[in-house]
Amino acid sequence: PLRVPKKGDIIKITPENMETWKMLLIREGHTIRVTADNKIFINEKDTSEYKVEKDYYFVMGDNRTNSSDSRYWGFLPRENIIGEALLVYWSWDPNIPFSEVGQLLGSIRWNRIAMLIR
Secondary structure, three states, X not given: OOOOOOOOOEEEOOOOOHHHHHHHHHHOOOOEEEOOOOOEEEOOEEOOEEEOOOOEEOOOOOOOOOOOOHHHHOOEEHHHOOOOOOEOOOXXXXXXXXXXXXXXXXXXXXXXXXXXXX
16 A cells, blocks of 8 residues: 655655655655665664655646656655645546446536536
8 A cells, every 4th residue: 555654654664665765755855875784874874764754645647547646756745735626627437447438428427527626
């Protein structure tokens, strides 16, 4: 499972998961490295834990399979969010595959389209 960090979370850093958390630490202004004997150093201190300093969000691109999002470039810090969703643009049953176009078009949820998000 994917874990989106929030301020105050304690993350266990290991040589195996270091690459997963490396960009987050760098964005928070820290250095991280692993030695030949598998010791983790954050800001040149030998440690295996890191306390998250900011709240983060997972941000999905506009096309799940053909766009870069948090799976590619990492989590987004709260301070970088400059807007919010206003309304539902389009809505249909997400459980129907795109290969079933006829069934998919029949699943359009007209009562949700153009509705303001509360």
